[in-house]
Amino acid sequence: MDQYTLNLLVVGASFALYVGIAIWSRAGTTAEFYAANRGVNPVMNGMATAADWMSAASFISMAGLIAAVGYGNSTYLMGWTGGYVLLALLLAPYLRKFGKFTVPQFIGDRFYSQSARLVAVVCLIVISVTYVIGQMTGAGVAFSRFLEVSVSTGLWIAAAVVFVYAVLGGMKGITYTQVAQYVVLIVAYTIPAIFISLQLTGNPIPGLGLFSEHSASGQPLLQKLDQVVTDLGFNAYTAQGSMLNMTLFTLSLMIGTAGLPHVIIRFFTVPKVADARWSAGWALVFIALLYLTAPAVGAMARLNIIDTIFPGGPKAEAVLYEERPNWMKNWEVTGLLKFTDKNGDGRIQYYNDKAAGFASEAQARGWNGNELDINNDILVLANPEIAQLPGWVIALIAAGGLAAALSTAAGLLLAISSAISHDLIKDWLKPDISEKGELMAARVSMGGAILVATLLGLNPPGFAAQTVALAFGLAAATIFPALMMGIFSKRINSLGATLGMIVGLVATCLYLFTYLGWFFIAGTNMLENVPANYLFGIPPTAFGPIGAVLNFAVAYFVSMATAAPPQSVQDLVESIRIPRGAGAATGHH
Amino acid sequence: MSDNSSSNAYWAANKRIIYISLVIWAVVSYGFGIILRPMLSGIPVGGTDLGFWFAQQGSIIIFIALIFYYANYMNKIDREFGVDEE
Numbered sequence: 001m002d003q004y005t006l007n008l009l010v011v012g013a014s015f016a017l018y019v020g021i022a023i024w025s026r027a028g029t030t031a032e033f034y035a036a037n038r039g040v041n042p043v044m045n046g047m048a049t050a051a052d053w054m055s056a057a058s059f060i061s062m063a064g065l066i067a068a069v070g071y072g073n074s075t076y077l078m079g080w081t082g083g084y085v086l087l088a089l090l091l092a093p094y095l096r097k098f099g100k101f102t103v104p105q106f107i108g109d110r111f112y113s114q115s116a117r118l119v120a121v122v123c124l125i126v127i128s129v130t131y132v133i134g135q136m137t138g139a140g141v142a143f144s145r146f147l148e149v150s151v152s153t154g155l156w157i158a159a160a161v162v163f164v165y166a167v168l169g170g171m172k173g174i175t176y177t178q179v180a181q182y183v184v185l186i187v188a189y190t191i192p193a194i195f196i197s198l199q200l201t202g203n204p205i206p207g208l209g210l211f212s213e214h215s216a217s218g219q220p221l222l223q224k225l226d227q228v229v230t231d232l233g234f235n236a237y238t239a240q241g242s243m244l245n246m247t248l249f250t251l252s253l254m255i256g257t258a259g260l261p262h263v264i265i266r267f268f269t270v271p272k273v274a275d276a277r278w279s280a281g282w283a284l285v286f287i288a289l290l291y292l293t294a295p296a297v298g299a300m301a302r303l304n305i306i307d308t309i310f311p312g313g314p315k316a317e318a319v320l321y322e323e324r325p326n327w328m329k330n331w332e333v334t335g336l337l338k339f340t341d342k343n344g345d346g347r348i349q350y351y352n353d354k355a356a357g358f359a360s361e362a363q364a365r366g367w368n369g370n371e372l373d374i375n376n377d378i379l380v381l382a383n384p385e386i387a388q389l390p391g392w393v394i395a396l397i398a399a400g401g402l403a404a405a406l407s408t409a410a411g412l413l414l415a416i417s418s419a420i421s422h423d424l425i426k427d428w429l430k431p432d433i434s435e436k437g438e439l440m441a442a443r444v445s446m447g448g449a450i451l452v453a454t455l456l457g458l459n460p461p462g463f464a465a466q467t468v469a470l471a472f473g474l475a476a477a478t479i480f481p482a483l484m485m486g487i488f489s490k491r492i493n494s495l496g497a498t499l500g501m502i503v504g505l506v507a508t509c510l511y512l513f514t515y516l517g518w519f520f521i522a523g524t525n526m527l528e529n530v531p532a533n534y535l536f537g538i539p540p541t542a543f544g545p546i547g548a549v550l551n552f553a554v555a556y557f558v559s560m561a562t563a564a565p566p567q568s569v570q571d572l573v574e575s576i577r578i579p580r581g582a583g584a585a586t587g588h589h
Numbered sequence: 590m591s592d593n594s595s596s597n598a599y600w601a602a603n604k605r606i607i608y609i610s611l612v613i614w615a616v617v618s619y620g621f622g623i624i625l626r627p628m629l630s631g632i633p634v635g636g637t638d639l640g641f642w643f644a645q646q647g648s649i650i651i652f653i654a655l656i657f658y659y660a661n662y663m664n665k666i667d668r669e670f671g672v673d674e675e
Contacts, residue, residue, distance in 0.1 A: 071641055071644060074644035074645050077644070077649065078644060078648050078649070081648075081649045081652055082614065082648065082652055085610070085614045085655055085656060088659060088660070089607050089610055093663075207646060210635070211634055211635025211636065211637075219636070221635070222635060223637070224636075238636075238637040238638075238641050240627065243623055243624055246623045250618065250619065250623070251619075272674050273674060274663070274664050274673070274674065277656070277659065277663060277664075281653065281656035284652060284656060285653055291649055292649060292650075574596065577596075577600055577603070578596060579674050582674055
């Protein structure tokens, strides 16, 4: 059976599974649509949260990012997992006790203010829409590579599948589909990693293999890797990075993660407050299965690629272009791997031509610049081919990448549609809408959101990659502080919280626009995006925590200068702090 | 809340475990993984040093342990203070 047929079979079977689950778990009430009737087992919810959280970026890009830099990019590993500690300790149990459906609803009720709620809705929609564009584009690319259709056809197929299970099942359908998607993506991610770890170190567990001996050389794997990359002029893999930048960027990812609305709403679905705490732990267990494997995948893939290009070691001749392996030919077609024979010797020289100290050695060897450009994103996708694994593993990777992209897209779309149908329509524009009418509005806004996401995915704005920084920064600077203050302080009042969020929102946007252009339009930036221009050396991508601090400070001082919140609100805060009386799974309200 | 002193004590106990957990959270990631790495560089782990291990694996493992410990501890004090959900 050829590779194409295999891909079609495996991906098709996974899609049939998702749609089947959707039909089995149709939502009949708004409680089912928004919160799966609060009946989800905490372990299942942990799995669904893991799939919800791990996007195409975690599945496809993260290992490549770590491989490219080594230790310095450990920030992604700590940042994208450490946020769950904040969620479990500071947000999840209290929001579950509050017992409503959306994040803006909590902000609106706690700060007894429709404007606070609207600011939260705006932030939620900006965060979720920028995120969902990346997911849809990722799904389109995965389709075009593995199913050999055009990127736009791939996107429409992805949109149709999400439409069926998200519109039909709402949170209920999405939850059980995400559980299935988690299983697909983790199996797809770990199988090639296990084989590669066995080949390189003899240890079947990739996370342990990373710290074991490299079988071929007898040296520890990381030491071997340090040696081959420095032989080619790159920085040592385990070399120290900039402490300030790493700390700030890790903090930014952690607080951003804890403020992302599509992750927070997953904790509304469990039966009890205690389950919300357990569920955050289970989510991190399932996330860690991938995140403990990713650094091994990154390091081993980097070593494998250099081995392929320099079969006799970096000190010997590079491989002839004519004799390059098949996986290189496959990825050249996609443009994600490029070879230019700069010195005309027919061999592939891959090295760091920007390293000053390496110029003389390169000249002595007759090298005329780096000849191979490898996009970081191909690392995970090409891994099974690089390690010469069987065709069904390659098909599995395709299904896994799609599962990662689609599960996150569905979670985001649900956050958007519930904010529109519940916060905007039901509580603002048309309070007398019936339960049936609201459910219909939720489905229509979900359909609309899918259409917008697909159209944006077809014509991604040039700034799509940069807006992810905006999404994290906004989540960190607006939603996270507002929720935390709402729970941990009885004194923060409506004016303080609203002004705090607005200051966090405006400061974060201004800082990003200063370096990345007004509304990310190229050429309109006021300062060049280089470290020398940064305020206290803070890169735009790491501004989130600063925005959060500004939000906290403004909210505190304004609240202290104005009247305390009414007694009923203080009672509400008292009540969310105590688990008793959370209310079991209920249908209608 | 009818019984104010008990619910205050419950909240104080909750805040105490949160502070302790957040200190551990910060020490294993920002501390051992980043800022204190040069100090830990003398402790070898599989071809590199302990700081590298904390940055790529150790902090994640401790995050998990921390959340489960917290959940378990809170369930216990929920019952002690009579604020659990049964």
